[in-house]
Amino acid sequence: MDQPVFEVPMDSFTPASALGAPVQALVVGGGLTGVAAAIVCARAGLQTVHLAPPAPPDRRTSALMQPSVDFLRSAGLVDAPEAIGHPLTRIRIIDATDRLIRAPETLFDAAEIGLAAFGWNFPNIKLMERFQSVAETLPNLEVRPLGATGIRRDGNTYHVTLSDGSELNAELVVGADGKKSLVRSAGGFTVREHAFTQSALVCDLELGRPLDGTSVEFHYPQGPFTLVPAGGTRANLVWIDDHAVLDTIRSSGPEQLQAQINHKSQRLFGRISVVTPAFVFPLSTLSVDRAGQDGIALVGEAAHAFPPIGAQGLNLGLRDVADLAAAVAAADPARPTWSVEAARSYASRRAADLGRTGGMVDALFRSLITDLLPAQALRASGLWALRLAPPLRRRAFSLGMGVARR
């Protein structure tokens, strides 16, 4: 296993919350970015409390690009990707619209940029198991199965009320509490949100023919229908369509759902069976003007949310965590204003990546669902250019994988 990026002396910690003193870092939210953020805060030597109220298991999978997988390995969060995930070696895009201007079918191969895979597709449950097993080894990380119900600032300290009625004081508060973040509203961050009429339906499929590592995206007018390789003849479906359409199909029973999926896949992969229940997620975009201020740092969907296209959400969340790790490692907790400085430093580290990725995903999603001819033409010509011009393809790969940020 690779060495963790941070080494922490493990002997001298007494849980600060037991002393009534402010904890140095309080991480709110028990999703994947929350657990990862709590780990990096504790590894930077901060006395850390993690509020992770019980939540239903997240049955989705996440396509994580190679730089995210490299981060997980270097942070000791995933040592052997092949033990829990499946490599994504190619991306095939099929324009399934009957629009006037259609895009060419395009195949991107990781070998073109000298990589064995663009990334890996992981079950979120497996990632969570790995992250939690690492968290359990950190003596200065206390996990409480409670939510935050109120947050108030007093100088450089936050007073946080917990769901059992108790209170906790914290110097740095990390908001990893998702799209409806309480930490974000308590911190007075400026938020931009837009709800789409589309949702995403996800479920697992058994295909008649394997995808062989190729993620296949059919671009329909209402949104992409994507088959992500999940090993052998298994695939994870992410189907974006009008919310009403998906809701009707899902509630009309498994046979109807299966028939629709077979139709949408154009039978390119033989007969398809649905092997898990389907879940529908409403889609929206959300962004903040800055990701940190006044001793608060926002990570994951508390700071940004997108439609699940181009596999950006958790990838960006892990880049938040990597920058949070750098910001807290550079801080000097002996200084009274350290948490304010750390949050400011975190915000400036995140600014360019959040702006670039948010803009890219938003433009891509809107170009996929638009009925406007100029946007269709732009997208089709963009895909032609990507097909024909290797330098452009390489640039697109770097942007999509999040490596063009530094």
Ligand SMILES: Cc1cc2nc3c(=O)[nH]c(=O)nc-3n(C[C@H](O)[C@H](O)[C@H](O)COP(=O)(O)OP(=O)(O)OC[C@H]3O[C@@H](n4cnc5c(N)ncnc54)[C@H](O)[C@@H]3O)c2cc1C
């Ligand atoms: C259909 C779909 C497919 C996706 N596929 C991909 C993909 O392939 N690749 C990719 O990179 N991304 C993908 N994403 C995005 C990815 O799933 C999210 O970015 C990621 O799960 C966000 O994690 P999070 O920890 O920030 O938020 P969440 O998982 O929403 O966790 C927030 C947590 O905070 C807790 N919480 C809320 N309020 C409080 C409170 N007051 N106190 C304490 N706790 C609180 C909640 O209980 C929850 O556990 C996909 C998203 C969708 C919808």
